[in-house]
Amino acid sequence: MMLAPATIQATSLYFHEGPDANEYHAAIEPKAEGYIVTYAYYRHGGNLTVGTKTPAPLPLEAATELFHKLIASKLAKGYHSCFPVHA
Numbered sequence: 001m002m003l004a005p006a007t008i009q010a011t012s013l014y015f016h017e018g019p020d021a022n023e024y025h026a027a028i029e030p031k032a033e034g035y036i037v038t039y040a041y042y043r044h045g046g047n048l049t050v051g052t053k054t055p056a057p058l059p060l061e062a063a064t065e066l067f068h069k070l071i072a073s074k075l076a077k078g079y080h081s082c083f084p085v086h087a
Contacts, residue, residue: 011071013079024074028063035063
C-alpha cells in the first residue's frame, strides 16, 4: 500500500463577493528529491481544477518562497483565510 506524501505546508483561501463564491487551496509537497507547489480551486457550482505551479521539484526554500508569493497574490485579489496556514 502506498501512502500519500506528507504535506509540508498548506492553506485554504476563500472568496465571496455577490454571487461568486470560490475556494483556493495550495500546498508544498515532497516529490522526488525536492518539493512541488500544488493548487486546487473551485468555483461553487463548477468543477474542481488541480495543478502544480512547479514544472519540476525545487529545493524547499524555493518552493516555500513560491508558495508564499502565490498566497500573497490571492490575498491581494480579495481571498481570505478562514484557517491558519499549516506549517
